[in-house]
Amino acid sequence: MLGYELKTMSVGEEIEKDERIIRYLREQKRKGLNTLLTGNVKLEVHRAIYGSLCERARLELVEPLKELDTLELLMEYSKIDLQFMIIGIRDGELHSKWLGEIVTRQNFEEFLTDVLS
Numbered sequence: 001m002l003g004y005e006l007k008t009m010s011v012g013e014e015i016e017k018d019e020r021i022i023r024y025l026r027e028q029k030r031k032g033l034n035t036l037l038t039g040n041v042k043l044e045v046h047r048a049i050y051g052s053l054c055e056r057a058r059l060e061l062v063e064p065l066k067e068l069d070t071l072e073l074l075m076e077y078s079k080i081d082l083q084f085m086i087i088g089i090r091d092g093e094l095h096s097k098w099l100g101e102i103v104t105r106q107n108f109e110e111f112l113t114d115v116l117s
Contacts, residue, residue: 016052025057035060041070043088074112081105 011018025036036059040046047063054061065073077084083105086098095114103111 016049016056021053022056025053025059029057029059033059035062037062037064039065039084041065041068041073046088071115074115077103078105078108078112 009020011021015021036050036054038050040063050061083102085102086100089096089099098111
């Protein structure tokens with residue numbers, strides 16, 4: 001929607017130590033990037049990983065959704081038809097079938113039902 005290219009990379013087990021990502025972020029910094037923006041809401045382990053990456057690449061980490069109410073976010077997402085991927089699930093909080101799934105207008109009601117049950 002914003003007109004930015006989506007870049008995907010295969011990474012190793014320890015993402016924060018993966019030199020390919022560090023090189024890519026440093027290259028982007030040379031092109032004028034100064035901030036890494038994430039969509040994390042409640043994944044503390046990802047904060048640590050992204051924080052480490054930003055420290056090594058000398059970037060600022062910005063997490064505008066950090067600690068927001070997830071149900072409120074879901075309702076806002078549905079209003080603007082925003083699609084999102086489930087990249088982490090806490091044990092017992094959501095069925096594992098959603099891990100790696102993209103939530104869209106077509107499956108939003110099913111997802112919301114699972115979230116609230």
